[in-house]
Amino acid sequence: MGNAAAKTATGGMRDVARRAVRAEIAAKAMELFLDQGFEETTVNQIAAGVGMSGRSLFRYFDTKEDMAIGGLVELGHDVAAALEDRPADEEPWSALRHALEVCVESLEGDEVGLRRAKMLAGTPSLRTAMLDKQLRWQELLVPHVEQRLRGSGQPQTLQARALQARSLQARALVSAALGCLDVAATVWTEVEGGRPLTDLVDDAFAAVRS
Structure with a gap:
């Protein structure tokens, strides 16, 4: 060697x-x-x-906050990989919902997942730290969503504007999807896990789409 x-x-x-x-x-x-x-x-x-x-x-x-939520960065990479693996012709909003099931499984599959979610939702310093982690998730997810957004074949003179619009749309979709996940997780803690988290995420996504 x-x-x-x-x-x-x-x-x-x-x-x-x-x-x-x-x-x-x-x-x-x-x-x-x-x-x-x-x-x-x-x-x-x-x-x-x-x-x-x-x-x-x-x-x-x-x-100390990083010790509680540091794993979320790695989880973000898992979500990005799941998003990349979705069918190429699947529309971005649906692809994001399926990819975020990685997060749902991470919480629901953990025997202390509900307690962990309550701690994250109820601790101000952790809520602030999670916002930073979500920004990192956006950096990971936005490029994948941009690839799914179809170009509209504008003339060359409008290409830069079209790319800018596509980037804005991708960021908005990712931000909304992560917001839906956050709201669903908060409600999940409020109902003491009385409803499946995956159903709450579905409801949140449907509310935004309606």
Whole structure:
């Protein structure tokens, strides 16, 4: 193995190890958040739970909020992959709804999903942090939606304006879809999981489309 290949392999192993440590920290943090409350849990308690110092913890996460919602960035990549895999001729709004089922399954398939959703919805600092994560999701999803929006064959002189309009439409669709998911998740916590989250997301999407 050459030097370049060896460095690449070493870097890859470090990335895997780093992700594993991040996952361990996030799991312990979420356990404490759900048991004690987000605000009541200290960084030092989380650090003690994974056998490291509080200073070391911030080598992996910028803030305590990141420990609670850092996984949402990775989930956003999963949604983008699901969107890319939808049939090419499926209209964007429907494709977005199907792709967001990844999020529904992530919450409903987790035995503490409802409790996690309640914590996220009821903690102001986490709500703010989630807005930042949603902006990152938009960056991931908008290009896929733009590809699904058909061009209208305008003359070359109008091409830039057409592309701008398509970008605006894609951003609006993605923003609305993520808003529907957020509203549905909030209602899901309010009804204590009494209705399936997937049905609530369907209702929210239908309300916007009607």
